[in-house]
Amino acid sequence: MAKQGAVIILQARDLEKLQLAHKKLENLGTKAHYYSTDLTNAAAVKTAAEQIIQEVGLPDIIINSAGSGDWLSLKEANLEHYEATMASPYLATAFTCKIFYDKMQTRGHGHFVIVNSAACYFAFPAATGYTAARWAMLGFAKSLQADFHGSNFRVSLVNLGKVSSPYFTNNPTSEERIPKIADYLVPTMTETQSGRIVAKVAVKPKNIVIRPFILSVLVFLNRLIRN
Template identity: 25%
Template sequence: MENILGSAASASKTVLITGVSRGLGKALALELAKRGHTVIGCSRSLDKLSSLQSELASVSSENNKDNKHLIMDTDVRSNTSVEELARAVVENKAVPDIIVNNAGTINRNNRIWEVPVDEFDTVIDINIKGTANVLRHFIPIMIENKQGILVNMSSGWGRSAAAQVAPYCASKWAVEGLTRAVAKELPAGLAIVALSPGVINTEMLQSCFGNSASLYPTPESWAPKAANMILNLTVADNGASLTV
């Protein structure tokens, strides 16, 4: 069984990752490119995307030098922006085998009645609506392709709760519920999972934990294990809540 999984994971795949300009998204993109996979990446951080394109090219394995990674300026909060990304993917004949809904944000530590309205809205718009926008435009493409794996990045706080991050907890609980519901809607050949990355030293963790965030693993040390897990997902995992 392990040989079969290893073989499946080693076959070159096209992977779409949202929120690819930093943190977990960037680390995962570079790890996948290093292994010979093609990355479709999107982010709102236009200034970071051109340097990412260069980094992806420099780490890409020799057998993938001719494959061009597609990096786009996309705001997942905008349905129109995600629609444009989907159109570009189809035009480039780069339909993803795997989608990682990674774009996410967290509120500054605060009790719910002290969280500014616009900050609450941003968490909901990116973490829930952003995920839904990607599903809305890419599931039909995957259905036409008769295969695909969708990974919605969740959190331990999508399965438990903590004070002062209620908007974030609410958004990740929503991601868990959304994933389970969509799993019941997908046709044969497709699967969707909710994946908690574990506790990783990202800017979001630093926002919550302050200096103690440095006690946790870096995105770069997390990425190889995450890549192994994501590349080995199958339709049998449909609807699962997993942790790296």
């Protein structure tokens, strides 16, 4: 997207990582801006949105890719775990979509890309918070698509398999608990591969994308044999 001349706006909580990403984009000759924002805080998201619109302009495409949370069983998790896993990604995505959608009303069009985990189609043991949050993302995206039917607003849901990213460094237990057959059948994607998938969908909206392709086959089979 940057190579195609898009102006990139980055939002995340970690200022240092934002600055590093911003520098990489600038080195590519990309016009980019960054805003340190706690996306799980509705007031913070609203303040940042107003600042973005004033300083850069109203975005055409919103890409939601927030996510956190270790894979824990009901026995292992505490109450705060469930609050945190629902706050990000679900509430962060809902807040961002709602606040920018309200700002887009006068213009009358916009595109929301929701990046999710393919865990939203399955039920894994020892992932009671993570999986529930991903199912919430699936429900939210499909509800938005129903809301926007017949309008000039689009919602694209991108469901990805395992991506080699810092997520697994920060949550080592999660990687250990991915079913072995999934690791065997579904290739791990790089961040570059997943980024290209999201960028393609951002430019050419699609209701649902599941990648890698073998994962879409497994999702279909799971629907057939579900109890």
